[in-house]
Amino acid sequence: MKKLFLIVSCLLYSILSFAQDTTSDTYTLVTYNVENLFDADGVAIYDDYRPTDEDGNPHYTKEDILTKIQNAVRVLKQYNEGKGPDVLAMVEIESDFTQGDEQSAEDFLEKYESTTLENMLGEDFNEKIADLPSELLLLKGMTEEGMWNYEMSAGKSRIGKDGEPETVQKTVTYSRFPIAHEKTKIHHLVRARPILETWINVQGHELVVFNNHWKSGAGSWEMEQVRHQNAEVLRARLDELLAEDPDLDIVLAGDFNSDYNQSHRYDFEKTAVNDILRSTGDEERVADGNTEYVYNLWYDFPIGERGSDTYRGKWGTLMQMMITSGMYDDEGLQYVDNSFSRGDFGFNTFSTSGEPKRWSSTFSGSGYSDHLPISLKFRVADDEVAYTNFSVNDDENWKPIEVAYSLPKDFITEEEFTAEDPRSNPAFYDEYVRATATVTSDYDFVVDGITYDVYAPAFRLNNVLSDIAGTEQTIQFYGRFAQYRGNWQFVVESPDFITVNSED
Structure with missing residues (x-):
């Protein structure tokens, strides 16, 4: 049986539900690599995100930060008729290198309720605002645009001997449902951002979201061996949780810096995502209750259309979502079959190819990200729902998907x-x-x-x-x-x- 939260947690959810509409039949979970949302403290490990370039010219300025947040919010508002995802797993949020006083999302929003993000990054800018982490600035931008009243958990890096975070970026999970902060865990990795484990109360049912950002370099065997450790940490935690409750509803999301079919695409001896984490396209095996595997939702997509990022003229699937067998049973929460989607909204892709419009700090900033968001839908379990037409592992039919370019219809003469x-x-x-x-x-x-x-x-x-x-x-x-x-x-x-x- 799936475990329910304590009665106190359920009562808290009931109180909060008055403030937010919970009558929807389905809910949306999105993961989005925003391509380096850095804060306004002027301290950045990456040259591209420092306030001035090597010649002293303005580079990643407060104006850029405002544009980047506004553009990210524009993407996220495409879900739920402008309210945004119900659960949001964000990737590539900067670690805070000038850590100020710790404050909750609620306290932060209350403190800056009388001003706007534009003023905070403009005429009201001061040292306190400069010290704010970028996940709070994004929260302010989302709140101003009428999105959900989110709670938040952050996968903060360990602080090294030099007093600075060990990783440049972190993952952050936002939820319009209550987060069990006492159960949130941060799993530190070798040469990669920590995995953030967030427990969410969805109408009294537990949803566990693992937000990932593994070591980069999908085609590198050296980096694949680093990802082995990343996968081993996640797989061990999954085995621990599923041994306690095989029906627990779990979603794995984020940037795995691997392709969904890594073992087929590259001639590696062993792969992190397929061989260690045991991500599979055999949906029926997972739906039948096999907890040794997780189903990769890219297999819900037509084989010739799988991709949310591009590299050297070919589509890749570094952003992924996987689910455990509990998301198929008739208790707790359920995956809405074939609801997996890629967020190409037209304005965030190039008209000639559908490639993501990546971010640039030129002028006051433009573009969105080098990744498209991906999403799934889930619902409170319905025992009358029957899953049919299961997806299968079709790797043997896969070929590299080249980006198809067409001549631009609109251009500057x-x-x-x-x-x-x-x-x-x-x-x-x-x-x-x-x-x-x-x-x-x-x-x-x-x-x-x-x-x-x-x-x-x-x-x-x-x-x-x-x-x-x-x-x-x-x-x-x-x-x-x-x-x-x-x-x-x-x-x-x-x-x-x-x-x-x-x-x-």
Whole structure:
């Protein structure tokens, strides 16, 4: 039998339910790698998130932080008609390197109730606000936009001998349902962010959410061996919990820095996610009560559409969700079959490809993240629900999914682009441009006398332009105007975006 919270916890939930609508038949759990939400203290391990660059120019400023939070909130408001996810597992929240006084979400919101996030990061900015961790700033942004009244748990890193957090980032879980903070656990890992274990009371039923951010480098065997330890910690905790209660409702979520079919995609001796954690596509095995495996929800998706991030022109599945067998039985909570979804909302992806619009601190900030959010739905168990048409492990049918690029339908004309120095116009940033260029021997593009770097994520420029590089022959091209490490560039996504003009 699933264990219920203590009567006191249930009474607390009943009281809180008056303040928040709990009549919905289904609830949404989202996990989202927000791509480095750093705070406003000006202290950052990563150069890209310091307030000034190496030349002293403004870089990741308070204005950028405001834009980044507003953009993250825009994504999250796509769920539950603007109220946001019921449970939210956020990834890549900065560890606090200037830790001020500890304060609860409730105390924080009460303290800053009379001001706005914009004012906090603007005219009201002071040392106290600079000391606030980024998860509280995000909470303020979500609250102002009418999202749920969230509780929060944070997977804080250990403090090292130098007095600073051992990891640059942490995971944070928000819930509109009561969190059993006394049961929250932080599982520290080797060379990776801690795993955050959060116990949530959903209408008197326990939901356990493990929020993960494993060691990066999906294709590296060296990093895969580090992830072995990450997986061993999580698997050991699962075995401990499921030995006590095999029917416990558990969701594993976050950025595993592995693909859902890691053992098939890479020729590794052993994989963390498939061989140690035992993530599988055999849904029926898990639904029948086998606690040795967890079902990976990517198998609910069509095999040729699985992906929420891209790398070198191919889709990846670093963000994942897995569930235990308890999410299929007729007690406690249930997974809503085939409810797994990827958050492509149009505005957070590029029109030519569906790739995520990643964050940039150029000007006052733009973009969202290099990952799309993923989600599932769950409900209080219904004993009349029957699961049928189980997904199966179809790894043998999988092939690398290449990003399909189409010519941009909306673009800035060359006349518009060259009317003034485009490098000073925020309206051009990350937008597609159609222009004429010559190509240098280093495969840079020269447009209207200005030389720009070129990045081709899915092909090699020399395969297309070797015959004319270093000559005066011109090309017509479509390129996305962007900046990388201070250098202006065009991102040319496909060889079809280039036409070599005939010599007259």
